[in-house]
Amino acid sequence: MSELKDLASQTAATWHIPDQVRVGVLAGIEEHERWLQAHLLSCNDCRAPLIDLLGKLAKAELTRPELAQVTCSEARNAIFHFLETGREPALDLLRHIVTCELCAEPFYEPAKARVVLEHDPDDTGEAG
Numbered sequence: 792m793s794e795l796k797d798l799a800s801q802t803a804a805t806w807h808i809p810d811q812v813r814v815g816v817l818a819g820i821e822e823h824e825r826w827l828q829a830h831l832l833s834c835n836d837c838r839a840p841l842i843d844l845l846g847k848l849a850k851a852e853l854t855r856p857e858l859a860q861v862t863c864s865e866a867r868n869a870i871f872h873f874l875e876t877g878r879e880p881a882l883d884l885l886r887h888i889v890t891c892e893l894c895a896e897p898f899y900e901p902a903k904a905r906v907v908l909e910h911d912p913d914d915t916g917e918a919g
């Protein structure tokens with residue numbers, strides 16, 4: 792029993808999003824997108840690296856007209872891969888996540904909500 796517990800604490804920051812959700816989000820199934828969005832809002836292990844990653848994207852990068860042709864599932868898969876392995880996605884894929892309405896909702900909105908809070912000088916972040 793204690794071995795299982797140890798394992799759980801050791802893997803706390805690693806992959807814990809169900810395969811079903813991952814597959815559903817890649818396929819653009821709304822139910823799974825909402826699950827992921829809610830998860831990112833409540834799970835710091837997933838959200839923190841995502842905030843970090845998306846925070847690196849400068850505004851100038853987002854308004855560049857020559858957006859590469861990237862599919863939603865390619866970009867989403869890259870984010871999952873990032874959460875899983877820590878490998879940063881290519882810039883084009885990141886740009887897609889932020890600029891694509893469909894992808895921004897489950898991935899970027901939760902991160903953005905927190906970024907805004909953290910940049911608010913009146914919010915010390917010690918609430919709760």
Ligand SMILES: [Zn+2]
Nearest residue numbers: 830834836837
């Ligand atoms: Zn998580």
Ligand SMILES: [Zn+2]
Nearest residue numbers: 863891893894
């Ligand atoms: Zn997209």
